[in-house]
Amino acid sequence: MPGFVFHGLRHYYESLLIRHGESVKTVQERLGHSSAVETLDTYSHLWPDSDDRTREAVDSVLALAPPADSPRTGDGQI
Numbered sequence: 001m002p003g004f005v006f007h008g009l010r011h012y013y014e015s016l017l018i019r020h021g022e023s024v025k026t027v028q029e030r031l032g033h034s035s036a037v038e039t040l041d042t043y044s045h046l047w048p049d050s051d052d053r054t055r056e057a058v059d060s061v062l063a064l065a066p067p068a069d070s071p072r073t074g075d076g077q078i
Contacts, residue, residue: 018046 010031017027024047028039048056 014043015046018043 014027014031017030022030024036024039027043028036031039033039033042
């Protein structure tokens with residue numbers, strides 16, 4: 001297959017694990033790294049940072065809330 005590089009598949013696999021919330025320890029074990037430090041040294045840029053997590057948390061709550069200027073009736077309908 002032209003352009004296929006095995007290491008690219010390995011990188012895709014680990015980035016998929018990270019994107020779906022796997023821990024550093026799990027990724028380390030799946031990739032066969034000798035320590036979690038090796039995994040973090042190589043792939044830490046792919047884990048969401050605190051800013052990403054807090055932004056997503058607030059966005060998820062605000063997405064459920066009705067707009068501030070939306071009138072409410074007594075029956076809970078918007």
